[in-house]
Amino acid sequence: MNEKWKKIDQxxxxxxxxxGARIKDTFQQQLMIQTKSSRTDLVTNVDREIEQFFIANxxxxxxxxxxxxEEGFGDRLTALEGIVWIIDPIDGTMNFIHQQRNFAxxxxxxxxGIGMIGYIYDVVHDELYYAHKGTGAFLNGVKLSPLAETxxxxxxxxxxxxxxxxxxxxxxxxxxxxxKDARGTRSYGSAALEMAYVAxxxxxxxxxxRLSPWxxxxxxxxxxxxGGIVTNLYGEPLNLLGENSVLVAKPGLHEEILNKYxxx
Ligand code: IPD
Ligand code: CA
Ligand code: CA
Ligand code: CA
Numbered sequence: 001m002n003e004k005w006k007k008i009d010q011x012x013x014x015x016x017x018x019x020g021a022r023i024k025d026t027f028q029q030q031l032m033i034q035t036k037s038s039r040t041d042l043v044t045n046v047d048r049e050i051e052q053f054f055i056a057n058x059x060x061x062x063x064x065x066x067x068x069x070e071e072g073f074g075d076r077l078t079a080l081e082g083i084v085w086i087i088d089p090i091d092g093t094m095n096f097i098h099q100q101r102n103f104a105x106x107x108x109x110x111x112x113g114i115g116m117i118g119y120i121y122d123v124v125h126d127e128l129y130y131a132h133k134g135t136g137a138f139l140n141g142v143k144l145s146p147l148a149e150t151x152x153x154x155x156x157x158x159x160x161x162x163x164x165x166x167x168x169x170x171x172x173x174x175x176x177x178x179x180k181d182a183r184g185t186r187s188y189g190s191a192a193l194e195m196a197y198v199a200x201x202x203x204x205x206x207x208x209x210r211l212s213p214w215x216x217x218x219x220x221x222x223x224x225x226x227g228g229i230v231t232n233l234y235g236e237p238l239n240l241l242g243e244n245s246v247l248v249a250k251p252g253l254h255e256e257i258l259n260k261y262x263x264x
Contacts, residue, residue, distance in 0.1 A: 001132060001135065005116065005117070005132070008062070008083075008109060008117070009117060009132070011057070011061055011062075012107060012109065012117065012119060013119070013128070013130075015053070015054060015057050016105055016107060016119055016121050016128070017121075017128075018053075019050050019053055019054065019089070019105055019121075020105060020121055020123040020126075022046075022049070022050065022053065023046060023050060023090070023096075023105075023123050024123060024124075026046050027100055031044045031045065031046065031097060032044060032045040033097060040094070042093050042094055042097060043071065043093060044090075044093065044096070044097060046089075046090065046096070047070070047071055047089050047090045047093055047096075048071050048073070048089075049089075050089035050090060050105070051069045051070065051071045051073050051074075051087060051089040052073050053089075054067070054069070054085070054087050054089065054107070055067050055069065055073050055074055055087075058085055062083070064082065064083070065082070065083045065084070065085060066082060066083070066084045066085070067084070067085045067086075067087060068084055068085070068086045068087070068213060068214065068217075069085075069086075069087040069088075069089065069214065070087070070088050070089065070212065070214045071089065074087070077241065078241070079241075080110055080112065080113040080240055080241065081112055081113075082111070082112070083109065083110070083111050084109070084110045084111075085107060085108075085109050086107070086108040086109075086110060086213050086214050086217035086218070086240070087106070087107050087108075087214060088105070088106040088107075088192060088214035088215060088217075089105060090103050090104075090105065091103060091104050091105070091106045091120075091190050091191060091192040091193070091214075091215060092104060092188075092189050092190030092192070092193065094189060095188075095189045095190060100124065101124045101125075102124075102188055102189055102190055102193065103122075103123070103124075103190050103193075104120050104121055104122050104123065104190055104192045104193050104196070105119070105120070105121040105123065106119070106120050106121075106192035106214065106215070106217065106218045106219070107119045107217075107218055108214075108217025108218040108219075108220065108221055110217065110240070113240065114133070115133060115217065115220050115221035115224070116132065116133050116221070117130075117131065117132050117133070117221060118130070118131045118217070118218035118219065118220065118221030118222045119218055120192045120193065120195070120196040120218050120219060120222065122193060122196070126140075127139060127140060127196075128140055129196040129199065129200070129218075129222055130222075131199075131221045131222040131224075131225040131226075132221075132225075133221060133224075133225070134225075135225075136225050136226070137199055137222050137225040137226050139200055144199060144200055144201075144225075144226050145201070145226070146226050146227045147198075147199075147201065147226050147227045147228050147250045147251060148250065148251075149250060149251050149252030149253070150204055150250050150252060150253050151252065151253060151256060152178065152181045152182055152253060152256055152257065152260070153181060153182075153183060154183055154204075155182050155183055155204035155205060155250075155253055156182065156183060156184045156185070156186060156202075156203050156204055157178065157179070157182045157184075157185050157186075157203070157204060157205045157206070157207065158185070158186045158187060158188060158194045158197070158198075158203050158205065158206040158207070159175065159178075159179065159185055159187060159206075159207045159208070160187045160189075160208065161187065162209075163175055163207065163208070163209055164176045164179055167209070169209040169210060169245070170209055170233070170245075174261060174262065175207065175261060177261060178207075178257065178260075178261045186203065191206075191208060191211050191215040191216060191219065191246070192215065192216075192218060192219055194206040194208075194219075194248075195216060195218075195219025195220075195222060195223055195230075195248055196219060196222060198223055198228055198248050198249065198250070199219070199222040199223045199225075199226050199228060204249065204250050204253055205247070205248060205249035205250065205253055205254070205257060206246070206247075206248040206249075207233065207246070207247055207248075207257070208245065208246050209233070209245045210243055210244075210245065211243065211244055211245075211246045212242075212243055213239075213240045213241065213242075215246075216230070216238060216244070216246055217240065219248070220238065223248055227251060228248060228249065228250055228251070228254075229247075229248070229249055229250075229251060229254040230246065230247070230248045231246075231247055231254070232244045232245045232246060232247065233245035233246070233247050233262055234258075234262065235247075235258050235262075235263075247262075
């Protein structure tokens with residue numbers, strides 16, 4: 001890693017750990033909970049404060065860098081030139097509110113649209129997933145192994161039940177056979193953690209019909225570094241400036257899911 005990225009990485013790790021400590025400090029406090037687009041789309045004062053914490057630090061230390069953040073305190077981006085931090089201050093807000101676990105801080109740092117560093121920090125378990133393009137992925141400093149090929153019959157697939165019941169984005173019958181054929185299914189409610197779990201081998205695949213760039217920016221770098229494959233559900237590259245369906249899987253399994261269930 002060159003000096004430029006070493007400096008960025010040092011600051012980023014420091015801010016992520018500090019943000020984690022700030023989130024933990026709020027566990028004893030009363031949250032201010034609001035809804036955004038619907039009754040299930042929640043935001044708290046903590047989501048907002050943590051995003052502002054990152055942005056204030058980035059603006060002060062790296063004034064040329066730009067920020068894309070879920071809660072809207074960053075820049076309005078129409079292109080990805082230069083260095084862009086793509087931040088989800090709390091991924092899994094519903095879990096944060098209801099469970100005080102199963103959420104993460106997600107930070108992806110991109111240069112000219114290319115994912116350079118990804119961090120996913122599971123605050124409660126103090127697990128920091130980290131990847132730097134070309135140097136591998138790590139969990140709390142321990143290098144993650146490259147992902148081996150697998151098949152659906154031996155896989156645990158993370159998928160929300162929404163996508164196999166009547167919904168606006170996909171016919172419920174498309175993915176139902178996949179749920180039957182998999183060894184097991186899970187749903188954790190944090191896209192970032194689900195991608196980190198694929199990268200670390202705890203899950204074999206993750207499928208969802210609607211994610212925003214801050215949900216997957218860090219996970220994309222992480223999964224790519226261990227040889228996993230990330231596309232939309234139709235096998236196309238993800239758009240970092242819009243919403244996407246997302247299919248994350250081990251090699252072999254990614255192809256099997258596309259060919260046997262999606263394109264059949
Ligand atoms: C959400 C979580 C969830 C996914 C949603 C996301 P948020 O992020 O990642 O697992 O299904 O689509 O919006 O709102 O908790 O940051
Ligand atoms: Ca949200
Ligand atoms: Ca999110
Ligand atoms: Ca969020």
